[in-house]
Amino acid sequence: MSASLSQLIEEARSTGTLSGLPKSNFIDGQWVDAESGARMETYDPGTGKAYADFAASGAAEVDRAIAAAEREQYGRWRDVTPQERGAILRRAAQLVEENAERLAVVETLDSGKSIGEAQGDVAGTARVINYYAGLADKIHGETINSRRSHLTYTLREPLGVTAHIIPWNYPTSTLARGIAPALAAGCTVVAKPAETTPLTALMLADLFQKAGLPDGVLNVVTGTGSEAGAPLVEDKRIRHITFTGSVRTGVQVGQVAMRNVASTILELGGKSPFIALADCDMDRAVDDAVWAIYSNAGQICSAGSRLVIDRAIHEEFVARVVEKARGITVGHGLGGADVGAINNPMQLEKVHGFVERARERGRTVLCGGETATDAENGGGWFYRPTLIDNVPSDDEVIQDEIFGPVLSVQVVDGIEEAITAANCTDFGLMSCVYTQDVSKALRVARDLDTGQVSVNDYWANGWDVPFGGTKLSGIGREKGTEGLEGYLQTKGVSIRIDG
Ligand code: NAI
Ligand code: MG
Numbered sequence: 001m002s003a004s005l006s007q008l009i010e011e012a013r014s015t016g017t018l019s020g021l022p023k024s025n026f027i028d029g030q031w032v033d034a035e036s037g038a039r040m041e042t043y044d045p046g047t048g049k050a051y052a053d054f055a056a057s058g059a060a061e062v063d064r065a066i067a068a069a070e071r072e073q074y075g076r077w078r079d080v081t082p083q084e085r086g087a088i089l090r091r092a093a094q095l096v097e098e099n100a101e102r103l104a105v106v107e108t109l110d111s112g113k114s115i116g117e118a119q120g121d122v123a124g125t126a127r128v129i130n131y132y133a134g135l136a137d138k139i140h141g142e143t144i145n146s147r148r149s150h151l152t153y154t155l156r157e158p159l160g161v162t163a164h165i166i167p168w169n170y171p172t173s174t175l176a177r178g179i180a181p182a183l184a185a186g187c188t189v190v191a192k193p194a195e196t197t198p199l200t201a202l203m204l205a206d207l208f209q210k211a212g213l214p215d216g217v218l219n220v221v222t223g224t225g226s227e228a229g230a231p232l233v234e235d236k237r238i239r240h241i242t243f244t245g246s247v248r249t250g251v252q253v254g255q256v257a258m259r260n261v262a263s264t265i266l267e268l269g270g271k272s273p274f275i276a277l278a279d280c281d282m283d284r285a286v287d288d289a290v291w292a293i294y295s296n297a298g299q300i301c302s303a304g305s306r307l308v309i310d311r312a313i314h315e316e317f318v319a320r321v322v323e324k325a326r327g328i329t330v331g332h333g334l335g336g337a338d339v340g341a342i343n344n345p346m347q348l349e350k351v352h353g354f355v356e357r358a359r360e361r362g363r364t365v366l367c368g369g370e371t372a373t374d375a376e377n378g379g380g381w382f383y384r385p386t387l388i389d390n391v392p393s394d395d396e397v398i399q400d401e402i403f404g405p406v407l408s409v410q411v412v413d414g415i416e417e418a419i420t421a422a423n424c425t426d427f428g429l430m431s432c433v434y435t436q437d438v439s440k441a442l443r444v445a446r447d448l449d450t451g452q453v454s455v456n457d458y459w460a461n462g463w464d465v466p467f468g469g470t471k472l473s474g475i476g477r478e479k480g481t482e483g484l485e486g487y488l489q490t491k492g493v494s495i496r497i498d499g
Contacts, residue, residue: 029215045112351404
């Protein structure tokens, strides 16, 4: 019987760590240390203290993992039927649910987020694995009968060995939303989690093996981006790379992939506009605007980090957001606070730097704008929910991804200005509009240059809706049936039949 949530929290809070955490790479079904013996520590952002260590891997471990994945890609895994692939995924989803509490506590310790948010992420992990389990046996090609002389059909085949590079903000579900369709499509996987959140990926690999996945089909190599990530994406045997993270690293990964003509899905940053028109339902819009930016301390690629607000309601709307922001409790993710920590001290410094520079430029910081500590722990990397009012479009807090709990406000007059302001960045990930007028809603949804739009809701889309970016926010789509397409390639077969 697995330990309950309260037992796990008690153990973590009293000892500062958890027993039974994974310690090594998961390669070819085995726990494997780095040949060099090198190790790294992972920190609990809620205390700022190291709480576990893991293998600091490099080219040697990456090579071993790719070799195992390649052997299986063209060996046993190819012969596993789509029905059986789906069954393995379903069992894995079931195991994620059975181990949800432990996964959530580890995700909180590793990433810094609140336990409630971590539980949501783990629940989403099970859902997305189940979603692709259901698609595994629904992959088929078509018959093209435009010539009487030939029978022509297409085969939908797995792309081959895939690499998955994962960031630290949603370490469990971001991994799952890539590996589940990859496995459903018949690909094999080598994944590299972020160096600050490596543990849940290892736990997930273990659960997939327990679900019956053959050794070598799913491998997880831990280490830094330069030591473990770079040799993985550079390897010629990798036929596809799914990357989630910063634009800078994403562009590098895309360039490397193109050298080997490997395909990519790049899920990069965002600077997503939250548009509230003058006729919106203000109670709902204010509530949603608060959580669109302050959830997970703003460390969400699709956070609503810009409030595009009609001048007619600007003052009241902002006052209400500020009041709610001031009421948000910030503290250790296992301690019951509304919002947890910033994942790492570099990120905290980056967030605060944006706010300090905004102050130097004379911008109005209406709340937050300061770091915080968890009183009980006397440490941790926290940032108070922050709002910067009335910022011009060309300001860096409008143009750049801060990736922290900082909401920047753009004041507009009417729908035309709202659309122009919303589209004013190089990003195009998420967006929303709040209005009671259906024509205005549809007009804005049509004219926003973003991968997804919500109306009178934020993050309205589920696992069944394609997710991805326009412009610098990325290439390709994850989730939905399109998320499976990214792992398939088409072979056309023509047979002459006029003999
Ligand atoms: P990053 O993009 O450098 O890291 C993401 C992943 O890429 C990590 O697993 C990292 O180890 C790996 N990586 C780094 N260099 C690599 C390389 N040369 N080859 C292969 N893999 C490599 O992001 P970082 O440094 O953690 O955060 C920097 C900024 O990125 C944040 O301030 C935030 O603005 C943005 N970010 C955006 C995310 C999103 O979901 N869109 C997630 C995390 C960060
Ligand atoms: Mg950590």
